[in-house]
Each structure stands twice: as C-alpha cells, then as structure tokens.
Amino acid sequence: MPVVAPPNPASVAHGSVDPLRGSFAEFARPTGPDLLARTAPIVPWIMARREAHVWPYARAVTSAPGTTTHAEAETQSAIRYGLNFATQDYLSLASHPSVQEAAMEALRRYGVHSGGSAALQGRSDISRALETEIGETLNTEHVVLFSSGWGAAFGAVTALVRPDDHIVLDRLAHNSLQTGANAATRNITHIEHINVDALRRALAGIRAGDASNGILVVTEGLFSMDSDSPDLRAMQAVCHEYQATLLVDVAHDFGSLGPGGTGHIGREGMLGEIDLVMGAFSKTFASNGGFVATRHPGVRAYLEAYGGPHTFSNSMSPIQIATVREALRIVRSEEGDARRASLMSVVHTLRGALAEQGLTCLGDPSAVVPVLIGQTSLARVASAGVLERGLFANLVEFPAVGVRAARFRMQAMSDHTPQQAREAAALLADAVREARERLAPPGTAARQVAA
Ligand SMILES: Cc1ncc(COP(=O)(O)O)c(C=O)c1O
Numbered sequence: 054m055p056v057v058a059p060p061n062p063a064s065v066a067h068g069s070v071d072p073l074r075g076s077f078a079e080f081a082r083p084t085g086p087d088l089l090a091r092t093a094p095i096v097p098w099i100m101a102r103r104e105a106h107v108w109p110y111a112r113a114v115t116s117a118p119g120t121t122t123h124a125e126a127e128t129q130s131a132i133r134y135g136l137n138f139a140t141q142d143y144l145s146l147a148s149h150p151s152v153q154e155a156a157m158e159a160l161r162r163y164g165v166h167s168g169g170s171a172a173l174q175g176r177s178d179i180s181r182a183l184e185t186e187i188g189e190t191l192n193t194e195h196v197v198l199f200s201s202g203w204g205a206a207f208g209a210v211t212a213l214v215r216p217d218d219h220i221v222l223d224r225l226a227h228n229s230l231q232t233g234a235n236a237a238t239r240n241i242t243h244i245e246h247i248n249v250d251a252l253r254r255a256l257a258g259i260r261a262g263d264a265s266n267g268i269l270v271v272t273e274g275l276f277s278m279d280s281d282s283p284d285l286r287a288m289q290a291v292c293h294e295y296q297a298t299l300l301v302d303v304a305h306d307f308g309s310l311g312p313g314g315t316g317h318i319g320r321e322g323m324l325g326e327i328d329l330v331m332g333a334f335s336k337t338f339a340s341n342g343g344f345v346a347t348r349h350p351g352v353r354a355y356l357e358a359y360g361g362p363h364t365f366s367n368s369m370s371p372i373q374i375a376t377v378r379e380a381l382r383i384v385r386s387e388e389g390d391a392r393r394a395s396l397m398s399v400v401h402t403l404r405g406a407l408a409e410q411g412l413t414c415l416g417d418p419s420a421v422v423p424v425l426i427g428q429t430s431l432a433r434v435a436s437a438g439v440l441e442r443g444l445f446a447n448l449v450e451f452p453a454v455g456v457r458a459a460r461f462r463m464q465a466m467s468d469h470t471p472q473q474a475r476e477a478a479a480l481l482a483d484a485v486r487e488a489r490e491r492l493a494p495p496g497t498a499a500r501q502v503a504a
Pocket residue numbers: 201202203204206227229273277302304305333334335341342343
C-alpha cells in the first residue's frame with residue numbers, strides 16, 4: 054500500500070486561505086446576478102483544505118464497508134485500510150448472508166429496476182409485503198414507502214402542511230425535515246432541543262393567535278449528532294392538548310434500539326400512539342429508502358397523492374425492497390435481539406475507552422457515539438491524524454453542529470469486537486493529542502490551546 058507523507062495541516066497555507074478557518078455557512082448564501090460565477094469563491098477554500106489534508110469528506114471505499122474497510126480520501130491517492138467506525142450499518146446486516154441472498158433472489162426474479170413511481174406501476178408484491186410488515190412492527194395500519202429517508206421526511210411535511218399552517222421543529226431536526234418545513238410554510242418555530250416545556254410554550258403561543266390552522270411538531274427518536282432522545286409520551290400528550298400533530302423521525306433508532314428493534318417509540322411503550330412515524334432504511338436496514346407510518350387512511354392517501362418524492366420519483370428497487378424485508382425479519386427475530394445486545398456491548402466498551410482517554414462522549418449509549426472535540430481547527434487537524442492512523446470516523450463541524458461543538462461521530466456495528474472499540478478509542482485520542490501539539494504556539498502547553 055503506498056504511503057503518503059502528510060503535511061502538517063497546522064502549517065500549510067494556500068494563498069491567503071487558511072484551511073483551518075471558515076465553514077460552509079460562509080458560502081451558503083452567495084449574492085450577485087450570475088448564479089454560476091458566484092460559486093467560485095468556495096473552490097480555493099476547499100482546495101486549501103484538501104492540500105492541508107483537512108478535508109476528510111467524500112472518501113470512497115474500495116471494499117465492503119464492514120468493521121474494517123479500504124477507503125481512499127478525495128485528496129490522497131493512497132488507499133488506506135483501517136478500522137471502520139464511519140458506516141451506518143448498525144446491526145452489520147449489509148454483510149449478512151441471508152440479506153445478500155434475498156437481494157440476489159430479488160434480482161433474479163424482478164430484475165434491477167422498479168421502472169416507475171409507486172403512483173403508477175413502480176410497486177411490486179414485495180413492496181406491498183414490506184408496507185404490511187413495517188405496519189405490523191410499528192402497530193400502524195398504513196405505510197407509504199419512499200426511495201430515500203430524505204424524501205420520506207420532505208414528502209411527509211410538504212404533503213400535510215399548507216402555507217397557513219405552523220411547524221414547530223426541534224432546533225436539531227435533520228436537514229430533510231427542516232428543508233420540508235421551509236418548503237411548506239413560513240410559520241416555523243424552532244424550539245430548544247428535546248425540551249417539552251419549550252414545546253408547550255410554543256404551542257400555547259401559536260394557539261393564542263390561531264385556532265383554525267394546523268400545527269405539525271417535528272422531532273426524532275434518536276438525534277444522530279447528539280445521541281439523545283425526547284420524552285415522546287410527554288410530547289404526544291402536549292401536542293394533543295393543543296390540537297397539534299406529532300411527527301417522529303426514527304431513522305437511527307428503528308431496528309437498532311428498543312424491544313424487538315422498535316426503537317425509542319417501543320422503548321417508551323408508545324407503539325401505535327404516535328401520530329406520524331417516519332423512518333429511513335439507510336442505517337440498520339442495509340439499503341436505501343424510507344417510509345411514513347400512520348393510523349389514518351386519509352394521511353396515507355395524501356402522502357400517496359401529494360408526497361412529491363413518493364408520487365413523482367421512481368420507487369425503491371426490488372433489490373432494495375428485498376434487502377429491507379430480510380433485514381426487518383432479522384431485526385424482529387431472536388437474532389436481532391442478540392445483535393442489538395452485541396452492538397450495545399461494543400458501544401459501552403467504546404464509550405468507556407474514550408472516557409479513559411480523557412475524551413468526552415455526548416448523549417446516551419446508542420450506535421451513534423459523538424465524541425466532542427470543540428474547536429473546529431483542532432478537530433480538522435485531528436481528522437488528518439485519524440485517517441493516517443488507519444481509523445475511519447466522520448468529522449462533523451459547523452454548521453452541521455454548533456460553532457464550537459465540532460466532533461467525531463463514530464458509528465458502531467454489532468460485528469465490531471470490544472478490542473476494535475478499544476483500539477479505535479486509542480487511535481482517536483492519539484490523533485487529538487498530536488493535533489493539540491501541532492496547534493500549540495511554541496512554548497505553550499498544548500492542552501490550553503485546545504480548550
Ligand atoms: C434523522 C435523519 N432523517 C433522515 C435522514 C435521511 O435518510 P436517507 O439517508 O435514508 O435519505 C437521515 C440520514 O442522514 C437522518 O439522519
């Protein structure tokens with residue numbers, strides 16, 4: 054394997070652009086009449102980060118992304134082999150023999166293409182079966198499939214909310230939900246993260262001035278940057294008090310948490326009691342696609358008629374459907390329980406080892422292990438060291454998280470071994486220590502700079 058001698062990211066300059074400063078937020082609202090020309094300023098910033106090896110994005114795997122993998126950084130010709138904590142395959146079902154066999158059987162029977170939107174002839178008998186099986190798992194009669202989780206979120210919000218209605222969003226809700234909200238109405242209120250009192254205040258304020266329009270309240274079962282969860286029972290009760298509708302995005306917890314894989318909703322004993330449940334198959338279910346589950350036939354009809362990404366986009370392929378069905382069968386079985394237990398044991402080992410190394414893990418134990426670094430420059434320099442040491446862990450920085458809240462989002466899988474978790478923690482800690490030293494002005498204690 055070729056070895057690259059990486060530059061010291063703390064000392065690489067690219068013209069006047071400092072690769073350790075700036076963020077995507079600065080380029081998000083370009084101005085000027087020429088839509089093409091005004092995109093130019095972002096290029097030197099990305100180039101500077103690439104040259105300094107602090108652009109850890111858009112890596113390409115060159116082998117199956119299991120607990121270890123080969124991957125190529127966009128900027129480095131070397132293919133690196135390492136421990137993989139950067140893939141969202143929480144129960145390791147992507148490599149499961151029966152999941153792969155189900156995909157191959159679907160390929161042989163249905164071919165590679167769904168050939169149309171679900172509104173026309175893009176469905177198959179197995180996609181109908183998947184709708185039923187998800188409904189049984191979540192105790193909701195009606196399920197509508199989408200070809201991505203992003204589309205399911207956007208489609209659910211835009212199909213149901215009209216411009217005079219209101220949306221109340223947890224301020225950390227996923228991009229798909231925020232974008233859907235912005236497309237549906239200007240009446241948007243962001244509330245403090247997982248705060249039921251803030252929700253009550255927001256709903257009381259809206260209802261004081263508007264008794265005649267709808268209110269959609271949006272939260273997640275497990276927040277993917279913070280690994281924490283709201284009190285859904287309390288939220289649903291408050292929503293009903295103010296005639297508001299609750300939508301819960303279960304992209305990260307469905308399958309990987311809760312009794313029988315029913316996620317945080319199942320953990321809270323709320324199956325069948327949440328107004329709208331929206332999920333993604335891209336994490337635990339080893340595929341692409343998403344769904345919205347509801348008890349209301351009218352909601353189903355609206356999603357099918359007005360849920361843009363369902364109605365006007367090609368539906369999930371038969372291979373994806375068969376993959377998700379087999380993954381769901383395992384999720385609901387004793388094997389699923391064993392895999393969730395193994396996942397949680399890896400997570401506890403990883404969090405414990407990171408804490409021993411002096412690093413801070415956010416939130417509650419789940420497949421998502423956010424490791425807080427804080428300062429963006431420190432996290433960027435550490436990201437180069439993480440890769441050099443043969444660890445794949447995703448860097449998350451502003452504006453995806455708060456300004457001084459950069460972090461590595463590690464994602465555990467049930468097939469990781471405790472030894473791999475301990476090694477990953479040691480590699481990450483070592484990279485952070487080295488980054489502190491590199492950034493410390495001469496004669497300064499490295500630790501002070503990182504604070
Ligand atoms: C909370 C949440 N909702 C929705 C999505 C979109 O799902 P997908 O990647 O399947 O389109 C994601 C994926 O990142 C997510 O984290």
